[in-house]
Amino acid sequence: MIKYKYIKNLLFFFEPETAHNIAEFFLENFSKIKPIKDLFIKKYFIDKKIINQTILNTTFKNPIGLAAGFDKNATMIDATYMLGFGYTEVGTVTIKAQKGNEKPRLFRFEKEKSLQNAMGFNNQGADKLLENIKKIKTNIPIGISIGKNKTTKESDAVDEYIYLIDKFTNECDYIAINISSPNTPNLRDLQNKSFVKELFNRAIAIATKPILLKVSADINKTNAIELCKTAIKYGCSGIIATNTTIDYNLLDEAKDFGGISGEVIKEKSFELFDTIAQEFFGKTMLISVGGITDANDVYKRIKAGANLVQIYTSLIYEGPQICKNINTELVKLLKKDGFDCISEAVGANR
Numbered sequence: 001m002i003k004y005k006y007i008k009n010l011l012f013f014f015e016p017e018t019a020h021n022i023a024e025f026f027l028e029n030f031s032k033i034k035p036i037k038d039l040f041i042k043k044y045f046i047d048k049k050i051i052n053q054t055i056l057n058t059t060f061k062n063p064i065g066l067a068a069g070f071d072k073n074a075t076m077i078d079a080t081y082m083l084g085f086g087y088t089e090v091g092t093v094t095i096k097a098q099k100g101n102e103k104p105r106l107f108r109f110e111k112e113k114s115l116q117n118a119m120g121f122n123n124q125g126a127d128k129l130l131e132n133i134k135k136i137k138t139n140i141p142i143g144i145s146i147g148k149n150k151t152t153k154e155s156d157a158v159d160e161y162i163y164l165i166d167k168f169t170n171e172c173d174y175i176a177i178n179i180s181s182p183n184t185p186n187l188r189d190l191q192n193k194s195f196v197k198e199l200f201n202r203a204i205a206i207a208t209k210p211i212l213l214k215v216s217a218d219i220n221k222t223n224a225i226e227l228c229k230t231a232i233k234y235g236c237s238g239i240i241a242t243n244t245t246i247d248y249n250l251l252d253e254a255k256d257f258g259g260i261s262g263e264v265i266k267e268k269s270f271e272l273f274d275t276i277a278q279e280f281f282g283k284t285m286l287i288s289v290g291g292i293t294d295a296n297d298v299y300k301r302i303k304a305g306a307n308l309v310q311i312y313t314s315l316i317y318e319g320p321q322i323c324k325n326i327n328t329e330l331v332k333l334l335k336k337d338g339f340d341c342i343s344e345a346v347g348a349n350r
């Protein structure tokens with residue numbers, strides 16, 4: 001296969017959103033051609049028992065998930081499997097289709113292996129996502145990330161989340177509540193105890209699948225603990241930490257809008273994850289996301305209490321071999337430390 005270095009040079013010739021659309025076109029269409037799909041799976045999908053886990057009532061063949069935002073409309077589920085991911089989180093989807101914020105709204109910081117985005121939940125809406133998901137028969141668990149439309153008033157937000165949970169609960173393996181994106185005005189204000197209490201109270205009455213909460217990288221530690229405590233008390237099955245950050249000091253040339261992801265958020269994101277894990281490991285399921293680039297990052301987060309991890313930005317910079325590289329190395333790290341399966345390593349440092 002062609003080295004990613006060359007594909008990346010070509011893709012990076014285009015502005016980032018165009019490059020994303022080109023990649024989406026090829027990934028989606030390659031995954032429909034069986035011999036190509038089989039070739040990719042053979043090359044990139046690591047199927048080793050030591051990294052299998054049964055959690056959230058399903059089996060994850062490996063702990064690396066595609067983070068929300070890459071596959072907004074669920075067009076690349078099979079492609080995600082083909083690239084070696086153990087699961088995917090599609091969306092964030094809103095009830096109505098929306099265009100998102102004005103372009104340009106996605107920026108590369110190549111030297112820092114980071115991105116800044118102000119997409120604003122551009123997506124084709126809940127009906128389209130449902131239609132796409134129903135078409136796919138895939139081998140990896142699917143999470144659906146849900147959010148509110150930009151024009152929805154805060155007082156109507158909970159109804160929108162409940163509507164989406166009801167719509168998708170039988171079509172996926174888990175639902176992720178996104179109230180942590182910095183790109184929808186006032187969305188992060190919903191990260192408060194009373195909203196979360198009402199949301200989960202109503203959600204568990206209708207949900208047939210686990211509902212997870214994704215938190216912002218910028219929420220302060222005390223508030224994060226209180227928020228997660230409330231969510232778990234009222235039926236939340238897991239915490240995903242973290243979304244992007246608006247800490248613009250992390251990049252020399254940062255824009256003054258949008259959220260930063262990638263290598264520069266590694267420490268910040270892990271620190272909040274670790275704080276959450278200290279409090280909730282063993283009490284709920286934890287997913288770590290933010291700045292993960294290699295197997296050492298993954299192993300560190302697993303030992304801190306993460307059952308699963310997710311990546312987005314490092315896929316852009318490292319290319320399709322990233323899951324294979326991480327999973328191959330992870331198997332070695334687990335064996336070296338005498339673990340027979342990944343679940344023994346989860347929270348080993350707690």
Ligand SMILES: Cc1cc2nc3c(=O)[nH]c(=O)nc-3n(C[C@H](O)[C@H](O)[C@H](O)COP(=O)(O)O)c2cc1C
Pocket residue numbers: 067068069070091092106115117119121145178181214242243244260261262263265289290291292310311312313314
């Ligand atoms: C272009 C872009 C779009 C994103 N869109 C979403 C989204 O729709 N929903 C969401 O929960 N997170 C979204 N994220 C955040 C990622 O899911 C992830 O939490 C964040 O990028 C940190 O992980 P990373 O450092 O591996 O990229 C987006 C990130 C990027 C770069």
